[in-house]
Amino acid sequence: MKIDKKVILITGASSGIGQATAMKLAGKGAKVVLCARSEDKLEKLKKEIEAEGGTAMVVTCDVTKPADFKNAVKAAVDEYGAVHCLINNAGLMPLSYLKNLKTDDWEEMVDVNIKGVLNGVAAVLPTMIENKEGHIINISSSAAHRYFPGGAVYCATKAAVKMLSEGMRQELAKKYGINVTSIEPGAVDTNLFNTITDEEVLKQMEGMKDMTTMEAEDIAEAIYYAISQPGRVNINDVYIMPTEQQ
Template structure:
């Protein structure tokens, strides 16, 4: 029997990269999945693949920086499938730059998506999970949330350090409610994140990492599947996963 048979998972940022791979991996383990993002055409393609594989899926257009939409996403999931067992807070942006270049719009965007978006969806999901007697929150951070380097951008790292602090706070707040919390911190992964960097110096600084054999989105999805399929007595709190050749 699939390990997640009867479970319901909500995945934000599911239109590409880690979110897309995670949705497919959780569906393959038997979970009904709610895939959320702003790009509806991408969600439609993903939904078709999951359904063709025999999975159950609901596509939901959602901008997690809008608190009403974030809460509405959780309501849609519960209305469609009756519960929410797993929330994967994957939506995020990586607009690397150094301070002093006047890119304050990008700073706000990172904190809006990476921190507030995560909080909005989590806030709504907690109520549902408490009512049903448990659940699992999976927050996607970054190796930059553990170690700041010149290449990682202090502002981006700051948003991911915040994810780490919030995740640990949630773990302690929710353990009596049988709600587990896992933070996943990937190193360099082949996703679209780097394509959105506007600071040319920051883009060039990534060149060395991208020349390595970096992780694939499926590698992170597999780590998430591992965390959410453990027995209820087991709480995998943190997974740091780097390419074998990534030095920091």
Template sequence: MTTANDQITGKVVIITGASSGLGEATARRLSERGAKLVLAARREDRLVKLTEELKANGGEAIWQTTDVTDRKQVEALAKIAKDTFGRIDVLVNNAGLMPLAPLDALKVDEWDQMVDVNIKGVMYGIAAVLPIMREQHSGHVINLSSVAGHKVFPGAAVYCATKYAVRALSEGLRMEAGDEIRSTNISPGAIATELTSTITDPTAAEAAEELYKVAIDADAVARAIVYAIEQPHDVDINEIILRPTAQEL
């Protein structure tokens, strides 16, 4: 009889934004379950440290510095994954930014950053792995949206817009993928990560600090990702929303 663990052991998983937060927590969980990991982020020192730690604990992992706003770098990431392990089973599109601010603050450069990372980064990831998954007749794309992709918050209009877009991309991929490629959209609420560190607007930072007082550990999201991956191939977990129990919004 096939166990849930067998659905993860040996799978080749690319994780963007793997140097901290949700990406790091997911890498640790999947490594414990026997996945072969390709870890991507901009901070090389953290990637090296995490990769070495996972390997020292018996895991199999490689790393590649990657800026998801650069399509060529994302394509190179997919290439090294396939060249090293022969296939790509799962892409976890996790890299993201959340520099919240009211529209009146006119932080247009930050809007551009969010569009580039949160939307284009996801699209570039899909574009890089989809032909490989089509060729091997299997695959799974997991996109990290947010509760902000389901509800618009004052001071977060642009961020919410990017996360709504991620949901649309996830659902569009699901509809077009047929019966060979799975699509999962995961929407976390307040999670204890570095995400709030990108907020430069004082009012927005104060509001985020208040909300994140109830933040839960990043491993909660990692467990949700593991749950989606470990399902049999004919089961597609399309949408997961998770929040701290104490989060009202």
């Protein structure tokens, strides 16, 4: 779809991939709805977008709370008339070895990485179905394809998002005109790694410091590619890796 003047709701917009994507899409003429828990960071981003001539609004939202997500969609529809695209970007990656029983981290990943995505889908589907158009972008991961040490639960959550995306595409694209894409990046230079507390995993990942990772802007480009296609084209998934990552 042409994204000029389209309304695009982005979760996890306060940093990383979400922030870069908001800047990219606003620069292409989209009206971006910035969602995250940190209102201060969102307001700063909004000012940056508007300084560049873009259009943005801020809605604080905890994706684990269905009411927050519904409020975000309602605010966007009230302000702009519709939500044409949802980018389910918010996510966590507190990797740990199962034997260390960091069960709070497991549950938080399930709550944010899976339930948060489902909350977004539930909130936005009614308006998209009514309008018979839309695009839902789910940020999965290369971790959906293969396990890596310390990633059992994280990989499982991202595999769930990948499979959910395909099920959504088959149920929603043909009947309601709602395209669905799973974006599956490898290592990206974001603050996701800062959520890891397992010392064994951190030591295991020391070698990654010598690798040139992708930047958040690289993933924003992939997202723009997926949503800028004509309605007759569905980009099912984008599996994108750093050149140096095995």
